[in-house]
Amino acid sequence: MNFALTEDQEMLRDEIVHFARQELNKDIIERDRNQQFPRDLWLKCGEMGLQGLPVPEEYGGAGLDALSTAIAIEALGYGCEDGGLSFSICAHLLACVIPIMNHGTEEQKRKYLPKLCSGELIAVNAMSEPGTGSDAFNMKTRAIKEEGGYRVNGTKIWSTNGPVADIALLYAVTDPGKGISGSTSAFIVEKETPGFSPGQKFEKMGLRTSPIGEMVFEDMLVPESALLGGEGAGFVLFNQSMEWERVCIGAKHCGTMRRLMEKSVSYSKERESFGQPISKYEAVSNKIADMKMRLEGARLLTYQGATRLDKARDVAIDASMTKIFVSEALVQTALDTVQIYGGNGFTTDYEVERTLRDSIGGKIYSGTNEIQKKILGNWLGL
Amino acid sequence: MILIISDIQEGKLRSVNAEVYTAAVALGKETGQPVATVLLGASGLKELAATAGNYGVEKAIVVEDAGLAPFSPDAYAAAIAHVIRETGASVVLMGATFTGKDVMPRVAQHLDVALVQDVINVRDEGGLVFTRPMYAGKVHADVRVQTSPALATIRPKSYKPAEQAADVAVEPMSVSVPAAKVQVVAYEGSSNGKLDVTEADIIVSGGRGMQGADKWGMLEELADLLGAATGCSRPVSDDGWRPHEEHIGQTGKTVSPDLYIACGISGAIQHVAGVSSSKFIVAVNKDPEAPIFKVADYGIVGDVFDVVPVITEEIRKVKG
Amino acid sequence: MNIAVCIKQTPDTTTRIQVADGGGEIVDDGIQWIISPYDEFAIEEALKLTEANGGEVTIVSMGPARVEKTIREALAMGAQKAIRIDCESIPNDPGVTAKVLAEVLRGRGFDLIFTGRQAIDGDQAQVPGRLAHLLDWACVSVVIDLAIDGDKGTALREVEGGSERVHFTMPAVIGANRHLNEPRYRNMRGIMKAKRIPIEVVQVDAPAPQLEITSYSYPPQKGERKLFENGASDVAEVVRLLREEAQVI
Known part of the structure; x- marks a missing residue:
């Protein structure tokens, strides 16, 4: 077991941090306030290669292995203070680009991956529905086979990138008789397709620069060539993409925790009360010591999960554990950071309350932590 | 013989020459x-030779050749190498100006000898020892040279000019000037004729703490009053608040003024390195922990916007 | 247009340089090595020129195996080839460096050679001029703007208080300064590609150095520092001291 990063992992980490700090953090308070998605920065991230990290070079990606991908995303989480932007990149990459990379036909890969990697196209994963979140496969959206393809009707919500997306990875029931593992299919749908319309955009407490919304599909005819991974592959495809999300968004959280910890260290050494820096009080230093432990534990779990993603087997449990542990570690770290900053931390200008707001979602998206624990319980035979 | 290459710009001797004459x-x-x-150029050099006499230089070799205008660093280097060979000089000094530092490496390679750039002190300790800053001034190095002649450029503001009259014997010399590969066709001043930070006795410098380009008026007012140049830290030039030629620090200019006044500069290590050979540093910063105070001779803890106008006012009083 | 870019591995600008006990050398341990920052402007300019005119960029660096990491960082910006000139330690006599570079680069068909205006460790600013002389090429140093047109070029070089417009003939050695361009980020594809580029290792007999650094020291500490904590109300006293004690105004 070797815990050292390779030279190229170090290089990509350092360069992403440098890039993110230089390019992605300007005007973030305003953007967050106005819920603005920064398309220009999205494109810069595309030039950096962030939207195509593990995609083979022949399709416009960088061809990174899963662990290197996680390390790159961790660097983004560390350097980029725009949690919404980095979340949008993760959603696009992990839940749309990677399924196409893993399951697309040669034609689909040639058609979509280069533009998805460069950032020219933005993708949305259209899965959740008004009545179904964690029980995702209870969906109502139907795709009925007919002459020339499938006729789709249904409504999706909480679709990250939905309001700005160019293509959707849409999940719909194709054969309700086949049970949960075979009933659902995935389709690559272009936004120009008649019958595809974005619905309302939601306002939310955190990740405000990442647009999230509703998507309405009304009598939309999609050709058979839009099927990803064949009819009935939706279950496998979706679960795989969630494994990537749970691990790699965990990596992003690790980066964010490192940033918060470093901020807490420097703030507590500068801020004085009763004639000494507050870092000298154990009530404060213990909080930061805990941050360090949580970060290192979270990172180990994340890296372990990431090394298993490449094998694409038995990663579900690692992904669930990573997801729970890391998202909770992040919320606690963000809460403690605000507490250490005291009154300043409660104000917008000190830029720690935003990260706290951004962190809360981590316990909810990609399958709530409660559902992850259920998965773990089932696996343990409980 | 110790030979000084006089640095002439637009028909005038640069201020650094007096310092190099003094050192020599x-x-x-x-x-x-x-x-x-x-002194090398196309014409009109004899009149300049007298200046060297004011600092105790007894001989001026004048090389006038039409091939030396417009200025060409390689043609100059060839001519200088010729003069060095002809005179048998054992030490050759020039000001470490942009011109000096560009020409002298070529001269050194013509002669295949050593060159020490940006020297702040030269002395004889059983052989010449040249002291020069490295790592932008984070350390100083003592250098010995194994070749004769030994070539060096002297960093501006390292020696205080000492006037001592001498009769200058002017001696013309003719050299063959090769065709130039590089020619300077124009000088484009971008600072409206203001003093360059590397040549100024006093620098008034501003950092991020100045809050914006529009706040520089008060620094310029103080600089004007003191006959100083204005400088800035890297973030300021990166953000375009000030022209890049004012950027002082490890990847900008290193300076050695008599007085450096740092306003709203926190004192990042790269900046501090670039000002470390200043003779006297005054810093104004509202953060008493700012690292600039560790290198400042006098530190004033306070808001630059309160303190700087008072400095200007007080100096105006003492200057009458 | 084939271009060589000579780069140097130097300590990061944030490094606190430590002099070894006795002053004989600089302590290497714990140094974070980077590409000398001016060299990044050189690489960027070379990449832009080959992107516009065709041709390849070759990264050249002198030093022990340690510098290959820095060479890879340069390759990751998009250069195609690399040469490491093997030596135990990077020479601190720029005359040696220039002679070795001239020997390695001569006859390889380069049209242009870039360097940084100076490396940020030695701050010598000698290699471009010496190298050009050895190759009998033109040289322009401290360049902030550059245009090449066939066998001629125009450059702006920084000087005191402004810049000089310079005409030169090709081939040429160009010393790049900050503001020549905005160096690109190393993107992920570039980093992965750089991994696969073979680095040619060249052995050269280095000539004897002509200068010797006999000792290193920290800049002399100055007199007592005074901190005035009352802001504007202390200014009158500071000005008096500047005039009467420091005698600088």
Whole structure:
């Protein structure tokens, strides 16, 4: 077991941090306030290669292995203070680009991956529905086979990138008789397709620069060539993409925790009360010591999960554990950071309350932590 | 012989020459060697030679050749190498200006000898020892040279010019000037004729704490009053608040003024390195922990916007 | 247009340089090595020129195996080839460096050679001029703007208080300064590609150095520092001291 990063992992980490700090953090308070998605920065991230990290070079990606991908995303989480932007990149990459990379036909890969990697196209994963979140496969959206393809009707919500997306990875029931593992299919749908319309955009407490919304599909005819991974592959495809999300968004959280910890260290050494820096009080230093432990534990779990993603087997449990542990570690770290900053931390200008707001979602998206624990319980035979 | 290459710009001797003459004359006394300077150009140089005499230089070699205008660093280097060979000089000094630092490496390679750039002190300790900053001034190095002649450029503001009259014997010399590969066709001043930070006795410098380009008026007012140049830290030039030629620090200019006034500069290590050879540093910063105070001779803890106008006012009083 | 870019591995600008006990050398341990920052402007300019005119960019660096990491960082910006000139330690006599570079680069068909205006460790600013002389090429140093047109070029070089417009003939050695361009980020594809580029290792007999650094020291500490904590109300006293004690105004 070797815990050292390779030279190229170090290089990509350092360069992403440098890039993110230089390019992605300007005007973030305003953007967050106005819920603005920064398309220009999205494109810069595309030039950096962030939207195509593990995609083979022949399709416009960088061809990174899963662990290197996680390390790159961790660097983004560390350097980029725009949690919404980095979340949008993760959603696009992990839940749309990677399924196409893993399951697309040669034609689909040639058609979509280069533009998805460069950032020219933005993708949305259209899965959740008004009545179904964690029980995702209870969906109502139907795709009925007919002459020339499938006729789709249904409504999706909480679709990250939905309001700005160019293509959707849409999940719909194709054969309700086949049970949960075979009933659902995935389709690559272009936004120009008649019958595809974005619905309302939601306002939310955190990740405000990442647009999230509703998507309405009304009598939309999609050709058979839009099927990803064949009819009935939706279950496998979706679960795989969630494994990537749970691990790699965990990596992003690790980066964010490192940033918060470093901020807490420097703030507590500068801020004085009763004639000494507050870092000298154990009530404060213990909080930061805990941050360090949580970060290192979270990172180990994340890296372990990431090394298993490449094998694409038995990663579900690692992904669930990573997801729970890391998202909770992040919320606690963000809460403690605000507490250490005291009154300043409660104000917008000190830029720690935003990260706290951004962190809360981590316990909810990609399958709530409660559902992850259920998965773990089932696996343990409980 | 100690030979000084006089640095002439637009028909005038640059201010650094007086400093280099002074250094050379002192070294000449220390080592018992005669001191001469060479002036090169197309014409009109004899009038400039007298200036060298004001600082104790006894001989001026004048090389006038039409091939030396417009200025060409390679043609100059060839001519200088010729003069060095002809005179048998053992030490050759020039100001470490942009021109000096560009020409002298070529001269050194013509002669295949050593060159020490940006020297702040030269002395005889059983052989010449040149002290020069490295790592932008984070450390100083003592350098010995194994070749004769030894070539060096002297960093501006390292020697205080000492006037001492001498009769200058002017001696023309003709050289063959090769065709130029590089020619300077125009000088484009971008700072409206203001003093460059590397040549200024006093620098008034501003950092991020100045909050914006529009706040520089008060620094310029203070600089005008003191006859100072204005400088800035890297973030300021990166953000375009000030022109890049004012950027002082490890990847900008290194300066050695008599007085450096740092306003709203926190004192990042790269900046501090670039000002470390200043003779006297005054810093104004509202954060008493700012690292700039560790290098400042006088630190004033306070808001620059309160303190700087008062500095201007007080200096105006004492200057009458 | 084939271009060589000579780069140097130097300590990061944030490094606190430590002099070894006795002053004989600089302590290497714990140094974070980077590409000398001016060299990044050189690489960027070379990449832009080959992107516009065709041709390849070759990264050249002198030093022990340690510098290959820095060479890879340069390759990751998009250069195609690399040469490491093997030596135990990077020479601190720029005359040696220039002679070795001239020997390695001569006859390889380069049209242009870039360097940084100076490396940020030695701050010598000698290699471009010496190298050009050895190759009998033109040289322009401290360049902030550059245009090449066939066998001629125009450059702006920084000087005191402004810039000089310079005409030169090709081939040429160009010393790049900050503001020549905005160096690109190393993107992920570039980093992965750089991994696969073979680095040619060249052995050269280095000539004897002509200068010797006999000792290193920290800049002399100055007199007592005074901190005035009352802001504007202390200014009158500071000005008096500047005039009467420091005698600088």
